[in-house]
Amino acid sequence: MNPSLIRLEGVSKTFDNTKVLDELDLSIKENEFMTLLGPSGCGKTTTLRIIGGFEKPDTGKVYFDGKDITGAAPNKRPLNTVFQKYALFSHMNIAENIAFGLKIKGKSKSYIDDKIKYALKLVNLDGFEKRSVASLSGGQQQRIAIARAIVNEPKVLLLDEPLGALDLKLRQDMQYELIRLKNELGITFVYVTHDQEEALTMSDTIVVMNQGYIQQMGTPEDIYNEPENAFVADFIGDSNIIDGLMLKDELVEMFGVRFPCVDKGFGTNQPVDVVIRPEDVELLEPGKGSLEGVVSHLIFKGVHYEMEVMAGGFEWLVHSTSCFPVGTNVSIHVDPFNIQIMKKPESEDEEAVGVNE
Amino acid sequence: MSKKLLSGPYIVWMVGFTLIPLALIVFYGLTDKAGAFTLENIMAIAQPERLNALLRSLKLSLVSTAICLVLAYPLAMILKSLKVGRGSFIVFIFILPMWMNFLLRTMAWQTLLDHNGVINNILRFFNLPELKIINTQAAIIFGMVYNFLPFMVLPIYNVLVKIGDDTVEAARDLGANSVQTFFRVILPLSMPGVISGITMVFVPALTTFVISDLLGGGMILLIGNVIEQEFTFTTNWNLGSGLSLVLMVFILISMAILAKYDKEGEGAAF
Numbered sequence: 175m176n177p178s179l180i181r182l183e184g185v186s187k188t189f190d191n192t193k194v195l196d197e198l199d200l201s202i203k204e205n206e207f208m209t210l211l212g213p214s215g216c217g218k219t220t221t222l223r224i225i226g227g228f229e230k231p232d233t234g235k236v237y238f239d240g241k242d243i244t245g246a247a248p249n250k251r252p253l254n255t256v257f258q259k260y261a262l263f264s265h266m267n268i269a270e271n272i273a274f275g276l277k278i279k280g281k282s283k284s285y286i287d288d289k290i291k292y293a294l295k296l297v298n299l300d301g302f303e304k305r306s307v308a309s310l311s312g313g314q315q316q317r318i319a320i321a322r323a324i325v326n327e328p329k330v331l332l333l334d335e336p337l338g339a340l341d342l343k344l345r346q347d348m349q350y351e352l353i354r355l356k357n358e359l360g361i362t363f364v365y366v367t368h369d370q371e372e373a374l375t376m377s378d379t380i381v382v383m384n385q386g387y388i389q390q391m392g393t394p395e396d397i398y399n400e401p402e403n404a405f406v407a408d409f410i411g412d413s414n415i416i417d418g419l420m421l422k423d424e425l426v427e428m429f430g431v432r433f434p435c436v437d438k439g440f441g442t443n444q445p446v447d448v449v450i451r452p453e454d455v456e457l458l459e460p461g462k463g464s465l466e467g468v469v470s471h472l473i474f475k476g477v478h479y480e481m482e483v484m485a486g487g488f489e490w491l492v493h494s495t496s497c498f499p500v501g502t503n504v505s506i507h508v509d510p511f512n513i514q515i516m517k518k519p520e521s522e523d524e525e526a527v528g529v530n531e
Numbered sequence: 532m533s534k535k536l537l538s539g540p541y542i543v544w545m546v547g548f549t550l551i552p553l554a555l556i557v558f559y560g561l562t563d564k565a566g567a568f569t570l571e572n573i574m575a576i577a578q579p580e581r582l583n584a585l586l587r588s589l590k591l592s593l594v595s596t597a598i599c600l601v602l603a604y605p606l607a608m609i610l611k612s613l614k615v616g617r618g619s620f621i622v623f624i625f626i627l628p629m630w631m632n633f634l635l636r637t638m639a640w641q642t643l644l645d646h647n648g649v650i651n652n653i654l655r656f657f658n659l660p661e662l663k664i665i666n667t668q669a670a671i672i673f674g675m676v677y678n679f680l681p682f683m684v685l686p687i688y689n690v691l692v693k694i695g696d697d698t699v700e701a702a703r704d705l706g707a708n709s710v711q712t713f714f715r716v717i718l719p720l721s722m723p724g725v726i727s728g729i730t731m732v733f734v735p736a737l738t739t740f741v742i743s744d745l746l747g748g749g750m751i752l753l754i755g756n757v758i759e760q761e762f763t764f765t766t767n768w769n770l771g772s773g774l775s776l777v778l779m780v781f782i783l784i785s786m787a788i789l790a791k792y793d794k795e796g797e798g799a800a801f
Contacts, residue, residue: 226700227703228700228703248700248703248704249703249704249705249708254705255700255701255704257697258697261695261697261698261700261701262698263698263702263716263720264720265716265719265720274705274707275705275706278705278706278707278711322701326705
């Protein structure tokens with residue numbers, strides 16, 4: 175287990191009477207690719223800016239390698255940031271941009287020249303030293319922004335939606351680039367995004383945030399397969415979220431039908447949220463499953479068909495490689511281990527906090 | 532074709548109000564009263580009184596441009612740091628005097644600064660030492676700064692607001708302290724605004740004759756006053772035009788220096 179490199183303790187932040195972060199605790203390990211994921215306004219960017227030193231938390235502490243850096247200015251922190259809109263210095267050429275941090279630190283010319291060469295090679299832009307910022311495409315500018323940050327050999331690289339301004343194809347290429355960079359550099363990445371696919375692709379750990387609270391923290395597999403509450407289930411991928419009644423351990427009732435499941439410890443006759451991923455809903459011939467329904471929509475998505483099935487008064491989202499035309503009578507079956515049970519939030523407040531607290 | 536038609540009014544304007552007057556000044560400046568070619572009107576600048584007026588003009592306009600720059604840059608930084616609504620309100624306050632007549636504003640300062648003016652009356656009431664500024668070079672510089680300051684603030688403010696917060700944060704992130712951030716990032720990026728601010732203050736300050744007339748008490752001649760007198764008082768248009776040409780050369784030289792500096796500023800940062 176790697177030791178924790180950055181630790182946030184009870185960090186709160188309020189902007190214009192809006193609480194953006196509330197008593198946030200977060201621990202980031204050395205060499206980890208951690209992604210803060212959530213909708214806009216969830217506090218993920220504020221968290222990153224507090225780590226970077228661009229915002230001061232109202233309360234709480236930030237530790238780096240055990241040292242309190244809560245009050246340290248950004249230039250006194252051993253980490254560097256890649257900004258969403260690149261933030262390159264337009265009055266300098268590419269080499270001067272990359273050299274900026276090293277010149278401030280008073281490194282020798284030969285050291286700086288070597289570093290520039292190395293960094294440009296690392297981001298696949300060899301020979302760009304004399305180019306102007308304006309002559310580069312968005313993707314190239316973002317690579318230079320990354321090069322400019324990593325020549326300073328930070329222990330942690332903070333990335334604030336760095337791919338947000340790029341088009342889809344370029345974004346996917348850059349995702350693999352970032353994973354490669356992370357592995358070559360062997361440093362910690364803290365990555366902010368609202369794109370769940372980006373988070374699932376790149377991260378070691380995903381922190382799902384909403385309304386200033388951490389909803390769930392875990393590996394991409396955990397987050398996707400075992401969402402802890404309806405928000406996480408809904409935000410990560412498509413899902414069917416159904417009102418259910420937990421009759422007893424390992425048995426849940428939905429639409430008056432009993433489904434065996436694998437969850438325990440919710441008590442008896444408790445209302446719960448049931449999450450079922452669309453690819454886990456199996457469609458069988460009428461009478462062969464647990465719940466009867468009719469296909470109401472059908473879309474071909476390439477890899478699979480996306481269908482909506484009206485069953486039990488609920489529109490089920492179904493992904494399947496077999497095609498059932500609109501109007502077909504089907505029967506729904508779900509394997510017990512594909513039924514994810516979550517406690518219902520008791521109040522709005524708790525909905526924001528998440529059910530595990 | 533239609534595009535060419537659209538440019539018609541501007542061509543008429545440029546020819547009628549820029550090129551023809553300029554050609555006339557050049558013609559008058561290079562001829563004597565009989566219409567024969569001569570360089571006398573140009574060489575007349577060498578006369579000590581006129582040369583002194585030119586040097587005084589250069590000195591006063593340089594000093595007032597420098598004062599404007601020193602006052603305007605921090606002000607523009609403060610305006611940028613304010614929130615949008617409040618910032619533009621304060622910009623508005625600074626522009627407001629520009630809506631009043633230039634002559635009136637300057638005359639108002641004449642009354643205020645006069646030996647028996649409002650300010651001295653107040654000072655006398657409190658038994659404070661009197662202000663002896665009217666009819667001095669200091670009063671002229673004061674008038675120039677007062678009148679031309681907005682022309683320095685606005686272009687600098689306009690470039691400063693275009694510098695993104697993330698650019699400044701990137702500099703801090705890369706290890707620059709606030710002083711290094713200012714001199715290596717903010718100042719170089721704002722040079723275009725500084726250059727146009729300098730131009731917009733220096734040129735009118737160099738050519739003014741109203742400010743020196745009203746606040747200098749007609750005792751301190753600037754090159755603008757000398758030229759004005761040739762046109763209005765002695766009605767020697769040829770001499771006035773010749774001196775104007777000399778002044779124009781000085782303006783062109785200063786613009787060329789600025790343009791060169793601006794270009795260098797774009798490429799090299801350190």
